[in-house]
Each structure stands twice: as structure tokens, then as C-alpha cells.
Amino acid sequence: MATTLSRRLRVGYASGGVATGSFGTVPGLLLLPYLTDALGVGALLAGAVVFLPKALDVLLNPVTGRLSDRLAGRHGRRPFLLVGGLGLAVGFVLLFSGPPAPEAVAVAWVVVAFALCAVAYSAFQVPFVALPAELTDDPHERTVLLTWRVAVLAVAILVSGASAPAIRDAVGGTAGYRAMAVAVGLLIALGALGAWAGTRSAAGSVVPAPPGGLGRHLRLALGVHDFRVLLATFVLQALAIGCMLAAVDYLAREVLARPGASAVLFACFVGPALLVTPLWGRLADRAGKKRGYQLASALLGLAAAGAVLAGRVPVGVVFALAAVAGVGYAGCQLFPMAMLPDTAADDARRTGENRVGVLTGVWTAGETLGLALGPAVLALLLAVGGYVSTRGDDVGQPPGALTAITLGFSLVPAVLVAVSLLTLRGHGRDAVPSPAPTPSLEEPR
Template sequence: MTATDVSLPRRVRIGYGAGSVATGAFGTVPGLMLLPYLTDTLAVPALLAGVIVFAPKAWDVVLNPIAGRISDRTRDPRGPRRPWLLRAGVALAACFALLFAGPDLDSRAIDTLWVLVVFLACATAYAFFQVPYVAMPAEITDSYAERTRLMTWRVAILAFTILLAGASAPAIRDAIGGRDGYRVMGLAMAAVILAGALLAYRGTSSARVGDLAPGPGSLRDQLRLVAGARDFRVLLVTFVLQALATGCMLAGVDYLAGDVLERDGAATLLFVCFVGPALLLTPAWSAIGARIGKKQGYVAASLVLATGAALAVLAGSAPAAVVFAAVALVGVGYAGVQVFPLAMLPDAAAVDARRTGSSRIGVYTGVWTAGETLGLALGPGLFAVMLAIGGYRSSDTDVAQPDTAVTAITWGFSVLPALIVLASLWWLRSYSLDETEVHRVDVA
């Protein structure tokens, strides 16, 4: 058995996957709750609300490569990545607890500024957690297949977290009501984030750490080299576009449930339909990838997701059960479009490290998470544009929405994301790394 074939202990797989409790909660709840909080509780106009949701994430696009370079150059007995899981994870939980806890001073300007500043702090802490976290698989194992198994655990736990956070956050808010409901929900989700960060830090204590020297040159020099890596570049563009589509759908859940389906508890049920299949089928996608390859599995999962999204356009005209079934199909595809690119990223970064003898893994993952953050941030912004085009009426009281707004919500949740996912596959066709190529470089 070669070094590249050695399986990781289950403790390490689960420990690493536990980090998705933190990333899943932070990636889900603001995308789901922040835009409705701004438009329907603070009465912020839709376009301005979209800017507030987007701006801190845009800051992460600049910060993430810097965070990656810093983690590459961290010298610590615990390795270059694990210390950041603890430091940034605690900071992220503290900032998130404050996000929905602004003082009620009856001032829209102060409310808006509070959300903007605190969300910026959240985004900063998240960058220093997420970038080292995503970099770890390339250093934990050299195995092409083991990285897929590692991502299977991560995505399964991610799916569970999305289900937990996505279903419970609206339920907590609705059970208490008003701004106090948002405050309590924020505290509960902060506790979930903190638990995930601590579990990941503890669970990876026995994992192998990186032993390659950080890449030479300035950050600009390293970014130029990373940008020149064709396989990484096309994989990144594909993933960013799909993050944009996912962010758009996530932002639309609350609006689709309240203004189109008009059913109590529909937001929670939509999340169960979305995440339930992912919980069950993530191992199946891993098995499919082992049989047909990661790239082909990624294409298949993307097509399933796009089909489900397109069928959701029937919301408002078909029975609600049809919409829930369409969203469940989205969940089936979503499991795959998380497993495969996250297993392909460390392949691309590790190939570069083996070829050059120096590590730019942190820079690779910094660019990757910057792109993911940009896509997830642009998603709610794009959905906010759809709301504005449709004439959505922002208000802190219940108001009837015009038919144009209902149509905009439906299309922003369905057809638009489906088209974006299909468009992303144009770039993926150029990806060329497979198991033979990765192992050839490892042996060399």
C-alpha cells in the first residue's frame, strides 16, 4: 500500500467535517434571513438591502487571498491552519451574536449602519476561519480518493447543518416574533458556529500538518501563478457561478414561502426538502464519483440541480407538493455540487505543490473562498435586483405584493439560477485533472 492509499482515521474525517457546522451555519443563515430582516423588519429598500448584504462579502474577496497567505506562513506546533480554526471561529461566533442584536433606537439609519458594520466584522472573522479550513485537505492526505471520502463527511455534516440552521432559524424567529425573535435566533446560531469551530479544532489535533515551505515571492506574484493554473481557474469559475445560483435561491426561500406559496411553515419545509436528500445521498455521489470520475460526477450533479431549479418555476400555479418535490431534486444535485468541486480543489493545489516543491495551498484556497464568497454574496444581491424590478414593497408590516413582484420572486428562485448553473458547465468542460495525473505528479 502506497502513502497515497493510506486511509485517514475516522476521528480525523469526522473532526474535519465538523468545521462545516460553523461554515454551514454562517453560510446559510445570513443568506436566508438577512435580506428579509432588512426589508421586512427594518423597512430598508430592497436595492439598499442588497448592497448591505453584498458589501461585506465583497470585502472578503480582497481579504481571503491575504488570509491564505498568512496561514501559509503561520509557524505553530499545531500546524499553519489549526490555530486559525480556534481564533477566527471564536471571533466569528461573537460577531454573529451581535449581527441581529442592534439597539432599537427607532432610527433606520442606525439600524442599517449596525448591520453593515457588524456583518463586515463577521465576514472578516469568517475569512480567517474558512480559508485555512478549506486548505487542510491538501495537507491532511495525498490520496486522490481519500480527499473525496473526506469531502463526503464534510458535505454530509454541512447538509445536516444547513437543515438544522435553515429550519430552526426561521422557527426561532417566528416563535418569539419581531426583532426579539431575530436577536434570540442570532444567539442560537452563534452557539452553533462556536460548537463547530471547537469541534474542528479538537477533532483535527492528530491530523498530519503541512511540511512544505511557503511559496516564494510577493502575494501578487503568487496570485499570478495561481491564476495561470488552468485547471484551478476553470474549476473556480464553475464553482463561483454555481455559488451565485445557490445564493440566489437561498435568498428567495423566505419570499417564495410567504408571498408565493402563502403557507405557514413553508420556509422550514422548503429547507427540509432541500437538505434532506443531501443528507441521504452524499455517500451515493461519492460512490458515483469513484465509478465515473469526479468531473463527470460534477456534471451529472449540476444537471440534476438545474432541472430541479427550473421545475420550481411552477410555484404559484402548481400544487405546493410539486414545488417541494422540485426543491428536493435541487437538494439531490446540491449534494453532488458540493462533494466534487471540494474534492477537486485540493487535487489542483496539491499538484502545484508537488511540482514546485513549495506550498501555495493557502493562496489557492484564499482565492477559492474569495470566489465562493463573491458568488454567495452576489446571489442575494441579484435576487434583490429581481425584487426591485418586480416592484417589491418593503415594509415592517404585512403588505400585499403586486403580481409583478410575485413573478420576480418565482423567476429569481427558479429559472435564473437554473440558467446560471447550466452556463457554468461551459467552463468545466476544460478541466483535465484525473486520478492518473494527480498520482503521476505525486510519484514524480
């Protein structure tokens, strides 16, 4: 079944990127500074607080994927988008809205709120990522669909990531974090509602979910070679990007000594995606998704490595390096997202069993793990460097802390991206639908 998707469906599906982009960006950008510089939590403890609730998704996402597989034939995956998306919006507002309290109570509030966010995000993200494999069997059409999604995702990341620190700084203090949370929470809710409403008329095909427990399907999913290689590559890069995003605010304030530059630096990193994502999509059609992914990864890694000069070169050079890294980052979002549904659909076609949800559940679990470990790695670097946590006071940071921040934005991500290029070499050819007949299909809606 080669289905050309309507523009309305493409826009509707892509709007879900507003929710995933906003939530995937802002906590990674501001939660660690919120803990260390607004609540006065030590760097090591703050790193654990950022990591542990998100680690819940590593266990939860495959379960969500299996559940959505079971329900897809009867109810479709859209109910997950509505319930999970709205729950995520509420949880995000709560995350930055804790009452003035002693450190232990404040930390407990953040942990519980972040855990609620993790559950809601799993309910939204896993079915959302699974949908492209079921909407069409045409790999080119999936690339087009994912190009729309990445373009919207880039806008969401840019708007939320640039406006969040600006709102925080304009209002000031913990009240600034609360105002920011309300604004971003509204973005998340709008994105979730857009995806739910925009895919209402989708006419795709779902391979019936097979019997058997989650453990069996996890083993089979991880036994798919190309999926395993692609997952390892993506997790390493998510870890690299998570570390870079967590370091942005610290780099602007402490290394560049320009507190208001957080939004500019972030915009330089994300903004290029608005221009280059369609170009990456064209490259996928001409040179193949794997080759495009390798080129994008190389750009990201090289530009990140160059940023080790931050603080010793003009600020404009750092912004330019961030922009080059952003060009690579756009491709590193598009290509694996386009390759995943190809792999999932091919697995369903070969086996006659629907493990799309399980595959995407494992995928999003890996992505979540990488993005959660990124800030944790930065927190560890800060602790080793002697970073001084405060409750809103301006203090001078020791040289070791400045070095830790710079490394967290530059060489550490660059090394991770270099390793990911080695894993990507093991991926096979770009997925192409097999002409073999597909198993009997059911309408998902």
C-alpha cells in the first residue's frame, strides 16, 4: 500500500512535534540551572534529580508500546495522544511551580512532578512515533512526513528554547520559572491537541498485534540488526545533545559572561534546522538516508569540538560554531526518525506481526535515557570542577567549573558523536519496501 498523505494530515501529525520538542528541550535546558541556581541544590544531587525520573521512561516506554500495539487495531493510537499530551502539559507546569520550602521538600516536589511528566510523555511519545510506520508503506512518503515533523519540531525547539530563558529572565527569580512553565505548558497542550485532531481522518493499515508477552517481543525487537545499530547510534547522539543543551545556560552566563546570551546561543544551535531540514530531506532521496546521517553527524561533531575555544575567541565565533552544529543537528533528527519507521514496517512485513509499538517504545526509551544522561553527565562534570550552587545569588565560579562547562558543551559531545559514527557504519542499506505480499491488515480506526 503506497499512500500519498494529504497536506492536512502531514501538518496535523507534525504538530505533535510542538509537544515533544517543547518538553524535550526546556527541562534539558533549564531544569538543572533551576535546581542549582534557584533552589540551591548541589550539582551531584541535581544531576540525580534530573536523571532518575526520566529513567522511569526507559522501563515504561516498551510497556506503553506493547499496550498501544494491542489497542491499535480497535481504537487506534490517537487516544494516547490526547490523554498523554494534556497530562504532560499539566505536569510540566507543576514541575517548576513548587512552593518555597526547605531543600528536601523542594527536591521531592521536582522528583514527583518530573516522574508524572515522564509517565505522560511516554503515553504521548511512543504512539506518536509509531504512527508513520502505519500511515503509509512508501519510504519516500515517510521521509516527507518526517521532514514536516522535523521542521515543526525545529520551530518548537527554537520557540520554546529561546523564549523559556527570556521569560525567566524578564520576570526573575522563581516566579520567572513559574511564568515560563505556564507558557511552555500551553505550547505542549496545543501541540498535543493538534496531533490528536489532525490525524482524525488518517486511513492507514495496522498489522494485527501478535500474542505473547512483552519480554518475547523485546528480545525479537533487539534481535533486528539494523534497529539495534540505529538505536545505539541515536542514543549516543541523544546523550551528546542532552549534554550540550544542559550546558548552554551555564556557558552563556559563566564562560561567555553574557547572561542574556542563553537564548541567542540556543537559537544559533536550533535555528538552522528551519532552513536546512528540507535540504536534508532532498539529500535522503538522492544519496540515501544513511549517507546523509553520516554527513550530518560529522558536521555536529566537528562544530562541537571547535566550541572548546569558548571564552578564548570572540563570542561571534562561538555563535557561528553553534550554527554549524545546528545544521548537523537538524540532519541527526531527520534521518534516524525517517529510518526507524522503515525498519519497523519492514519487520512487520517480514514477520506478519505488529511490533511497531514495541520498537518505537524501545527507541523512545533509548532517546529518553540519552537525553536524561546528558544533563547528569554535565552535573558530574560541574561537581568535579567545583561548581558553586546558590539560591539566586551571584557568585564567582572557580576555573575548574568553567572548564567543566566548556567541556560539557564541546569535547564531551564531540567524542560521543564520533563513537556514534562508528556504530552507524554497521547499519545496512537504506530500507526499501519488499515487494513480498503483506499479511492481512486491519483498519486502525
